[in-house]
Amino acid sequence: MKIIGLIAEYNPFHNGHLEQLKQIQERYGERLGLIAVMSGDWTQRAGLAVLDKWDRARLATAAGINLVLELPTLFATGNGQCFASGAVHLLAATGLVKNICCGAETEQPKFLHTAADLMLNEPPELSLHLQTAFKNGMNPGAAWENAIKAYMQSIPENDIDRSADQDKQAFPPDLLTGSNNWLAIEYIKAAKSLGNAGPRITILRRRGQAYLDDQATGESTGKLLSATAVRTALYHLFGYPTESSNWNTELWNKLCHSLPDYTAGTLLRAGLNKTMGFNEQIGPYILATLLAVPKSYLTTLAGFSTDFSNRLIKTANQLVDLPPTAVWQQLIEAVTSRNFTAAHTIRSLTALALGITQKQRDLAIQEGPQYIRVLAFDKTGRYLLRRMRDRSRLPIITKESDFLEYNHLGTVFAQQYKTDIKASRIRRLLTGQGPGNNFDTRVHVR
16 A cells, blocks of 8 residues: 655635545545645635644545644644644654645645755855845745846756756746745755655646636636635625625525535535634634734744734724624735735734744754644544554544643644633634534544
């Protein structure tokens, strides 16, 4: 059996994810063990998850994932480097995963490895280009993109390592523009940081709609919709405070064409029960917190510089005559700038919602994941879990009370699991549910 690791959010699971599983089967055959590490109730790219982690893990096993593990919240809500480092280290710690497959926009994955090597080794010429980019006020992502492009253009073509069929092809100018390309680079860097113990990263060509394309109608109809487009459609269907008579049957039917039946059914149930998660629900909570806490507290949070905190506080005090559901988007639009991307703002507001400090995140990155939390498995996954118990370098958590058993492992362990528990309780409260008893939730067995 070939064991493949996957890193995902499945927010929610859609046909594009099924297409990736099909690509993996085409490459490796059907005798596979698929282990996915997935963000929990809060995500790296979108804040509040549209479905809770248990539903999303269950849908993943329905699609053919054998074993679903949770990426601790401190990693799952960080930037791409933090997210990738946590996920790759966690999969490596299972003792089973030697190969990780991930999707990317590029048709030339070899250059992702080239970019990763440059970022890890940082030649002096590249450092100069990077310093220039930062002096020009660019954010880190844009600075790296410009620096690598400038560096690659400044060296002779023959100096670039290429296979024989690529030796006349220039470094792709759009390589660093796709969000999945960037994540793939971070996965490669994280794997290389583990040396010989690091898993191999295999890049699969991403098919379907661009990740940030949020259109589920018009020209996008019939394509493999992006998760962003799916969430946008779901908000139009279930998020607006509208009457049931305004239900858009046409939009729902179009959306269902891009979803497995089991996902559509779960989403419909969550939507009708008003338990679906949207960032618009966070807006009033975030605004109330900004108005209540001192700036000295904000600057301790992950992603909150003094300048960023000042912009948020100023915006919070200026927001008037807005419906509650409009607060989130107004905050994002007002704060986003050349220095603070929308993605950075979303991650930082997530840190505010969960009370995640920069010290906690830095410590998590330094020490890595402290446990392996199991969310769901099928028959094959049960076999993989049994093997993992023999080989794992980390404690395996299959029920909430296991955390208490390992509580003696120290501060870092406690910070990570307490943040996970807190994140789940806050999500439930923001979606109109009670805080819940985390010790009652059981791993899904398919």
